[in-house]
Amino acid sequence: MDDASHHSLRMSAVQQFDIIVLGAGISGLVAASILSAQGNRVIVVDEYDHVGGNHIDWSSREGYTFDVGSLIFQDDSPLLRHFPELLERYVPIKPSWGRLNPQGKITVYPISIRDDIFGAGPVGIVRIFASVLYARIFCRRMANARDFARYWIGAYLLDRSGLGTYMKRFYGVPAEEIDLELARKRMLWIAEYASLRNLLRRLLKRKRSIAPKNRQMARPREGFAVLYAAAVSRLQSCGVVFKLSASIGQVHKTDCGYAMSLDDSSVAASRIISTVPIEVAERICGSGKTSGLKTITLITLYFSFAGDRGFRQSIIYNFSHQGSWKRLTVYSDFYGRVAEREYFAVEVIAGVVNSAEQAEADFRQHVCANGLFNGDLKLEGNQILTNAYPIYSKGAAQNAAEAIARLRTFGIESIGRQGGFNYQPTARVSTIDVETAIGNP
Secondary structure, eight states: OOOOHHHHHHHHEEEEOEEEOOSHHHHHHHHHHHHHHHHHEEEEOOSSSSSSTTOOOEOOOOOOOEEEOOEETTTTTTTHOGGOOOOGGGGEOOOOOOEETTTTEESSSSSSIIIIGGGGHHHHHHEEEEHHHHHHHOOOOOOOOHHHHHHHHHHHHHHSHHHHHHHHHHSSSSSSGBBBHHHHHHTTHHHHHHHHHHHHHHSSSSOOOOOOSSSSEEOOOOOOOHHHHHHHHHHHTTTTTTEEEEEEEEEEEEETEEEEEEEEEEEEEEEEEEOOOHEEEEEEETTTOOOOBBBBBBEEEEEEEEEOOOOOOOOOOOSSSSEEEEEETHHHHHOOOOOTTTEEEEEEEEETBOOOHHHHHHHHHHHTTTTOOEEEEEEEEEEEESSBOOOOBHHHHHHHHHHHHHHHHHHHOHHHHHHTTOOOSSSSHHHHHHHHHOOOO
């Protein structure tokens, strides 16, 4: 077969669409929903073998199902406007949050008046107020996340509460290196609730009973695959095509738009929407320029347990100055025990520890030192996820904006948490951001 015949065969195998959506996470699914409703022929392409992006579950033969990342949704989320079928698959839950503070106590999340302020004693209280006063007078210029938090609660309470240490655990870099604008988005609660004025106001005001605005919901007991199957079914009924486990090759400009190679086939469209990490989009467009943006590698440990765990809350954040883990979620509080055993997941940011074995040893040592999980603690499995979420270090937002602009010049519209380098803590925020970025019909 000569080159001309081979080229003709390749071109005949190209599937034509109006829009290619890169990434099948929440941002990609919502984008596909909006674009297909506008009458476009849409294909969703993902290198993962599943829908849901970094919403990944893992099940054991013993009947445990664990997750990477958050599993909590709300029943008034705008996500349900696009996929109302999800609501009946959610499991209603009543989660409670706590934190392990530097004094070794499980207390209120994210800050406790009783334990963090009054628990400091008379001298400590004076130091807290003096520290805040000093920050308000002499630390008004802010350059990073630590400056932001220090301005509102003072350096002494920042250390005593463990917030400074937790910021490093969450973001993967010290608080001094975290972008200020991201800190303002992520830690707005400090300005709203943790300033001393509001703390005093909350102390003096009688607590009022306020009905919850929404219900907290969790993914089905069986895992995320059952949840997102409903979203896939709806989109497929609207003509959306899914291509998973795809080896995404180079994107080339054509007279009619763009062509993208996928394994042994190709797809073409007049528009590309990307929700994958910026570095992936940079690679496939072949510009030769890279943003150098870094992302978190997340180690998740899966445990079962029988005994006295030492706390009643479903979700615990590690604000202590020791231990590399950042959060644990007790799934058995939502779905019930398995064979009389509780089960939970522990998240660890790679860095201080770089393997599941190191993370497990560090967690066991830390919880033992703090009197937690007194009983039979068994590791059921683990997962390591690269590109879990962006690292919002200083200057990263500007680098991301420049990279997104270069991608748009090429023709790739990069949006979402990964594609837009946006902080999106919930499905609600992800949905709204996509609706804003591409327009809701």
